[in-house]
Amino acid sequence: MSSPEGAILVLGGRSDIGGQLALRLCEGRPVVLAARGNHGLDGVAKQLRQRGASRVTILDFDATDCERHREVFDEAERSVGPVTTAIVAFGILGEQARAETDEAHALEIAVVDYAAQVSMLTVLASRMRSGHIVAFTSIAGWRARRANYVYGSTKAGLDAFCQGLADKLHGGPLALITARPGFVIGSMSAGMKPAPLSVTPDVVADYVVHAIAKDSSRSPRSRTLWIPGKLQLLAWVMAAVPRPIWRHMPR
Template sequence: MGAVLILGGRSDIGGEIARLLALGRPVVLAARGSHGLETLQRELTARGATAVYIIDFDAADLAAHRRVVEQAVELAGPVTTAVVAFGILGDQERAEHDEAHAAEIATIDYAAQVSMLTVLADIMESGHIAAFSSIAGWRARRANYVYGSTKAGLDAFCQGLADRLHGGPLALITARPGFVIGSMTTGMKPAPLSVTPDVVARAVVRAMDSGRSRTLWIPGALRLLAWVMRCVPRPLWRHMPR
């Protein structure tokens, strides 16, 4: 079945996907340092992973992306499932005045994603890549337009990459979840149609069973909300909360 590579080993969603796919497969958790990953490593082993490796991965170091994937292959064998689960929410208010922080969000949530997805599509011979867009990228809101803009760009890239891979042995799953209740959003008020990481993970894994590239709204009702969002007049839209 090949190895599972989780890029963003501390990601709530990435961890849930690893739990679902661990049985009988080697798993590689890629993250900045190993701290905090030992518990997940033990859990994946208990769930039947043949081996669990932890490798150092700094998403902002674009020049090292190819080497990270090559290292995963050297340790665990051919990667047939890769999950690009790293990212930051950032601080919108700070980003409006601090260009370095705005650039940091853009780098991690867009440029680094494009870089890693390109590497994976080049190295992997078959299987699935999972990437995460967001409802935030469907129409940028005043309250989080920096983060939203990165998701809009990433989504467009993923649609093109999926078309490029169409009909071949490698497929791209692009998830568009709503508000995800997890470590990244701790302390924030959940939005309508919020989901938890396990719900997103199960939807992505089910989509992988189809064997083809797909774009997922999670939950499915979010598709209708997205249509409504497009129809809201701009004078009203600019006052919408996060």
């Protein structure tokens, strides 16, 4: 039996941000955590149930197996009913130094952080009937830096795709929220020195929930969110920095 508000699908069930967002939206709703294998998901599932999720289902999902993306979505809907909130939260940071000489690793980053996201977002946009899709780009894609240009290039491409997809969905019952956070302090960035205007996963989730809360069920609006808002000012400054200086900018 489906929830009147619809189900939540988290693609990247171990994601810090995806989990925080699901916790804020799950009351009275079924949740599907899609991830490769089920290890490490029990704690997230328990938290979701404690927050009021009506049901938590774990679904095996390999982001790089793009041929199965549509099948994964259909399996989620067969399990819990119509999905009205889809959170695309999988991704890897990768190792810049390794990717500069190891083409297989560079390709791995490109597939997970760009190609697989494009594939899944296309599936969601074609299969979901209403609600919200949430995607995560990054300030790293605003202007690629020498220190992380492989990862940054995937975020730049993904952001451009999301802007076009948002325009395609404009005026319909399905909206795309594109979150552009700065440095996120979490498991993915463990051991790294936080950058200016860093945020934590709960802050990113709060921004997205606030954007969703602004919408009526009949007319959701696609939005691009700078997180925090002051990050947009930093982006304008970044665009003006001369290239000889920019190529020495840290990660």
